[in-house]
């Protein structure tokens with residue numbers, strides 16, 4: 001692949017998500033998110049698994065961020081389920097151990113929440129596919145901390161960049177880095193004529209107050 005330009009990743013990844021139909025707009029029948037919020041948009045980053053060039057672009061992006069900002073990471077830990085494959089690809093690129101974090105401990109077997117090894121004191125980068133409220137990945141980071149790991153950051157493919165999510169990460173003391181996000185997505189979608197200028201204001205207003213949408 002050609003030289004990776006981290007600065008151009010937000011638009012590049014947003015364009016790829018649009019290319020593969022990962023972004024669905026459905027204002028007439030809002031999606032229900034994992035947090036319970038209703039949304040006119042759903043971004044299915046799981047589809048990137050099916051495209052080797054796109055999943056490799058994502059893995060290169062993650063690897064570049066980790067090499068640059070978290071070079072002393074000991075473990076790459078994916079959030080279950082959608083973060084797991086991306087964690088595996090970047091751990092392989094960086095030749096680092098990998099683990100994954102379930103949303104809750106198993107009710108049988110070893111009753112683990114974390115699978116794989118995270119030893120006390122190890123520095124961990126958590127890989128997530130997408131940040132809406134941030135609730136899932138903050139919970140995952142807290143599980144790592146309870147296991148004795150030191151969370152260096154959550155690094156995600158995409159964030160809706162809600163102010164409330166940024167506040168939640170700040171309050172939890174968990175640094176967040178993302179490869180792409182809603183602003184880049186809306187810019188590229190507008191340039192392509194996928195969203196019309198008349199829809200931009202309502203998409204912007206939705207992002208400023210997502211909790212009120214559909215109420």
Ligand SMILES: O=P(O)(O)OC[C@H]1O[C@H](OP(=O)(O)OP(=O)(O)O)[C@H](O)[C@@H]1O
Pocket residue numbers: 033034035079080081082083128129130131132133134135136137
């Ligand atoms: O920032 P949040 O508000 O927590 O939302 C984002 C989370 O929601 C999705 O997971 P989902 O619960 O759909 O499960 P999956 O990863 O197993 O598909 C996504 O993969 C993130 O983990």
Ligand SMILES: O=C(O)c1cc(=O)[nH]c(=O)[nH]1
Pocket residue numbers: 032033034035041042043044045130132133
């Ligand atoms: O918040 C969620 O559940 C969510 C939103 C979204 O756009 N994509 C996704 O996979 N999950």
